[in-house]
Amino acid sequence: MKLQPYTSGFEHWSDELRKLDLMIAFKLQCKIELEGDENPLDPMRGLLITDDEVMRLLRTNGKAGSNGELPPTLAGMQDEIAELNEVIAERLSLAVESTAGWQSALMRLVKRFKLNRFEQEVIVMALAPEYNRKYEKLYGYLQDDVTSKLPTVDLALRLLCDNESERYAARSSFQAEQPLQRWLLAADEGDATSTLARPLRLDGRIVSFLLEAERSDGRLEGWVSRFEGGVNGDGESEDDGKGEELQPLLIGASKQGEMRRFAELHLEAGKPAVLHLYGAGGSGKQLHAKHLAASLNRPLLLLQGDSLEAERMKTVTVLHQLFREAKLTDSIVGIAGGDHFMAPDGKLTMYRTVIEQWIRRSGGLLLWLSRERAHYSELPVPSRSVIYQVELTPPTIEEQRMLWRIWGEESAAASESAEAMADKFRLSPGQINRAVLEAKRLAEHEGADYTEEVHFERGAAVQLNHELEKKAKKLNPRYTFEDLILPHEHLDLLRQACNMMKYRRDVYGTWGFDRKLSYGKGLSMMFAGPPGTGKTMAAEVAANELGLEAYKIDLSQVISKYIGETEKNLHDIFKEAQRTNAILFFDESDALFGKRSEVKDAHDKYANVETAYLLQKMEEYEGVSILATNFQQNIDDAFLRRINIVVKFPFPDAEHREKLWRTMFPAATPLASDVDFAALAARIEVAGGNIKNIVLTAAFMAAAAGRPVGMRELVASARQELKKTGKILVNSEWDSFF
Known part of the structure; x- marks a missing residue:
C-alpha cells in the first residue's frame, strides 16, 4: 500500500501516540516476562487500575477508527515500533515534498529548537496527557503512584x-541550559525530591502550538504586536497597504538593500x-521593521518597550515569552522604544542583560528601534556580534509632498489639498x-464629499502635541497683517519672510x-525696536499667516547658572520644536543672544560657549525662529550674519500713532463725539503697547461711569500710563476734561 503524506496535525499525532502506546506496552511486557505473570508490580495498583484496564487503554491506540490488538510478542512489538517509525518518517517527508509543503507542528518545534531524537520523544510523552487523559492513568500505573499523573x-x-x-547520556537534556528545559517545559515548582522525580509538564504555549490551538502566545497581548507580511494580527497595516510605494521614498534604495x-x-x-x-518619533522605524521582516518572509514580533513594567519578574517573564515565541514561530524580534533600555537612569536598563543573553544563545537577529543613536555599550550586544546602524532622517520638503499625496490620494482635489500641507507643517x-x-475621519463625520484642506490642517494640528510648554508659553495668534501698523517696507x-x-x-x-544645502x-x-512697537504682535501675525503654533520662550526656564544646563535646555527646546514645526519666539533675546565677550574668567568662557551653541542650533533648525530685541x-554680529530677515520696528510717528489709536477700538465700543484721534496721536508720544494700555484703562473707566469712552477717560488714562515712565502730560487745553 502506497503511503500518503500527512495533511493534518491530527493524522501525525495519531501515529505518534500509537507508537507511544506500543512503547509502553513493550516495557510492560518486558517487565512481565522478566518478573513473571503473577502480580509483577505493587499489588496496591490493582485497587485503582487493573492489568486488564491497562491493556484495554493501550489497545485504544489513538489511530482513527482502529481498535486493533497489540502484538502478542516482544519481537512483534519491536517490529511494529520500527515499522511505525518508518511510516511516520516517510509520511512527514512526503508532506514536506508535497505541493502544499505542509510540516507538522512537532517537526517545526524539533527543527527550531534543535532537539535530538530522545528530546522529541520526551515532547510526545509530555503532550500525551494533554491529548488524552488515559495517559494520566497509564503514567500513574507505570510509576507506582496514582497521584503522579505526569x-x-x-x-x-x-x-x-x-x-x-x-x-546516563540522556540526563543532560534536562539541564537548565538545554532547549528542552529552558524553552519547552514549564518551570519546576520545586516539589520534586530529586531530578529524576521532576514531572515533565509542557508550557501552556508549547501545548497550544503542538495542538495548533493558538496562533500566537495570548499572554503577550498588550506588550507585543505580531505582523506578518507587514500586517498585524487584526489585518491592519500602518501604511494602508502602500508599503512598496513608500519604501524607496522613506529610505534610500541602497540602504534598503x-x-x-x-x-x-x-x-x-x-x-x-x-x-x-534610529530617528525622531514617527520617522518610519516601525514601518521599516515591518517591511524588512515581510521582505524576508518572516513574521515580526514587535515589543513596545515603554509598555514594560519596572517589576522585575513580570518583565523577565514577558521577555522570555517573547524570545521563545520568536523561535517557535520563526519570527524576527523588534524592540520599539529602545531608549527606555538605553537610559542610564532608566528602570529597564537591567533587562539589557536578558536581551543580550537571548541574542548570544539563539544567534538571532534583533531589530532595535530608538529615537537616539546608541553607543555600542548601550545596546544589548554580546561579544563578537555585529551592529548595523541606520539613521532615518526627516523627509525633505519634496518627500513630504509625496507622502501627503500618497496617503491623501482620494480624489484629485483631496490630493492637491493634502500636498499643500507640506508647506505648512514639518x-x-x-x-x-x-x-x-x-x-x-473628520471629513466622513462632517459628510463631506472628499477630504478638504481644512480637514488636513486639523488632522495635522492634532499631531503637534508636544512638551514645549514646560519651557515656553504658547501664543494664541489673533492678529493679521491688517492689525499690524508699520511702514510699508x-x-x-x-510678508517676504x-x-x-x-x-x-x-x-x-x-x-x-x-x-545643495545641508x-x-x-x-x-x-x-528689533523699542518696547511696545509691535514685535510680539508681529510674531503672532506670522504664526497666523503660516498656520503654525508659536511659543514664546521663557528665558527663566532656559538660562541656568550651572555649566552645561543652558545648552541642555536649548537642545531640548530646538529638538522638540523641530519635531512639531513650532515657531520659536525669543523675546528680549539680547539677554540670551548677546555679544560674545573677551574671555577674562571662567564665566566669560562658558557664556561664549552658550552663545556659540545657540549659533549652531539656529542654523540647524529648519523651522521658524524669531528673535526680538529692544x-x-x-546682538552679536555673528548672529546677524545668520539671520534671514531683520525687521526694524521704529517708534511710531504721529501718522502711525493715529492709526494705532483708531485700530485699538473694537467696532462695538461706544465712542463719545469728542474723541480726537489726531490730537491724541500728535500730543501723546507713546508706542503701540502703551496705546493699548491707555485704551483698555479708559474703556474700564467709561464702563464704570456708565458712559461712552471719551476724551476725559483717554486723557486720564494717558496721564497714568506716562507716570509709569516718569513722564508728565502737560496741556492746559485738556484740563476741561476733568
Whole structure:
C-alpha cells in the first residue's frame, strides 16, 4: 500500500501516540516476562487500575477508527515500533515534498529548537496527557503512584532508553541550559525530591502550538504586536497597504538593500546581530521593521518597550515569552522604544542583560528601534556580534509632498489639498500618515464629499502635541497683517519672510535647493525696536499667516547658572520644536543672544560657549525662529550674519500713532463725539503697547461711569500710563476734561 503524506496535525499525532502506546506496552511486557505473570508490580495498583484496564487503554491506540490488538510478542512489538517509525518518517517527508509543503507542528518545534531524537520523544510523552487523559492513568500505573499523573524524568529515561549507558547520556537534556528545559517545559515548582522525580509538564504555549490551538502566545497581548507580511494580527497595516510605494521614498534604495543583505547574512549563518534603526518619533522605524521582516518572509514580533513594567519578574517573564515565541514561530524580534533600555537612569536598563543573553544563545537577529543613536555599550550586544546602524532622517520638503499625496490620494482635489500641507507643517512620515487618517475621519463625520484642506490642517494640528510648554508659553495668534501698523517696507519684509515658508516646497523641492544645502534651510528673523512697537504682535501675525503654533520662550526656564544646563535646555527646546514645526519666539533675546565677550574668567568662557551653541542650533533648525530685541546693537554680529530677515520696528510717528489709536477700538465700543484721534496721536508720544494700555484703562473707566469712552477717560488714562515712565502730560487745553 502506497503511503500518503500527512495533511493534518491530527493524522501525525495519531501515529505518534500509537507508537507511544506500543512503547509502553513493550516495557510492560518486558517487565512481565522478566518478573513473571503473577502480580509483577505493587499489588496496591490493582485497587485503582487493573492489568486488564491497562491493556484495554493501550489497545485504544489513538489511530482513527482502529481498535486493533497489540502484538502478542516482544519481537512483534519491536517490529511494529520500527515499522511505525518508518511510516511516520516517510509520511512527514512526503508532506514536506508535497505541493502544499505542509510540516507538522512537532517537526517545526524539533527543527527550531534543535532537539535530538530522545528530546522529541520526551515532547510526545509530555503532550500525551494533554491529548488524552488515559495517559494520566497509564503514567500513574507505570510509576507506582496514582497521584503522579505526569511523566517524570525517571519514567522518560526508563521508557525511551534501552540501557543504563543511554540513560546516563540522556540526563543532560534536562539541564537548565538545554532547549528542552529552558524553552519547552514549564518551570519546576520545586516539589520534586530529586531530578529524576521532576514531572515533565509542557508550557501552556508549547501545548497550544503542538495542538495548533493558538496562533500566537495570548499572554503577550498588550506588550507585543505580531505582523506578518507587514500586517498585524487584526489585518491592519500602518501604511494602508502602500508599503512598496513608500519604501524607496522613506529610505534610500541602497540602504534598503544593505539592511536586507545584513539580515539575510546573519539569519542564514545564525550569527548574533543587531540592526539599529534610529530617528525622531514617527520617522518610519516601525514601518521599516515591518517591511524588512515581510521582505524576508518572516513574521515580526514587535515589543513596545515603554509598555514594560519596572517589576522585575513580570518583565523577565514577558521577555522570555517573547524570545521563545520568536523561535517557535520563526519570527524576527523588534524592540520599539529602545531608549527606555538605553537610559542610564532608566528602570529597564537591567533587562539589557536578558536581551543580550537571548541574542548570544539563539544567534538571532534583533531589530532595535530608538529615537537616539546608541553607543555600542548601550545596546544589548554580546561579544563578537555585529551592529548595523541606520539613521532615518526627516523627509525633505519634496518627500513630504509625496507622502501627503500618497496617503491623501482620494480624489484629485483631496490630493492637491493634502500636498499643500507640506508647506505648512514639518511632520515625520508617521505623523503625516496619522494626520491623513484623522482628516479622513473628520471629513466622513462632517459628510463631506472628499477630504478638504481644512480637514488636513486639523488632522495635522492634532499631531503637534508636544512638551514645549514646560519651557515656553504658547501664543494664541489673533492678529493679521491688517492689525499690524508699520511702514510699508517693514510690512513687505514680514510678508517676504512668510513667503519663504509658504514657497519652500518649490525652492527646496522642485528647484532642487534642498540637495545643495545641508543646513540653514529654516527661517530666522529678528525683530528689533523699542518696547511696545509691535514685535510680539508681529510674531503672532506670522504664526497666523503660516498656520503654525508659536511659543514664546521663557528665558527663566532656559538660562541656568550651572555649566552645561543652558545648552541642555536649548537642545531640548530646538529638538522638540523641530519635531512639531513650532515657531520659536525669543523675546528680549539680547539677554540670551548677546555679544560674545573677551574671555577674562571662567564665566566669560562658558557664556561664549552658550552663545556659540545657540549659533549652531539656529542654523540647524529648519523651522521658524524669531528673535526680538529692544537693542539691536547688543546682538552679536555673528548672529546677524545668520539671520534671514531683520525687521526694524521704529517708534511710531504721529501718522502711525493715529492709526494705532483708531485700530485699538473694537467696532462695538461706544465712542463719545469728542474723541480726537489726531490730537491724541500728535500730543501723546507713546508706542503701540502703551496705546493699548491707555485704551483698555479708559474703556474700564467709561464702563464704570456708565458712559461712552471719551476724551476725559483717554486723557486720564494717558496721564497714568506716562507716570509709569516718569513722564508728565502737560496741556492746559485738556484740563476741561476733568
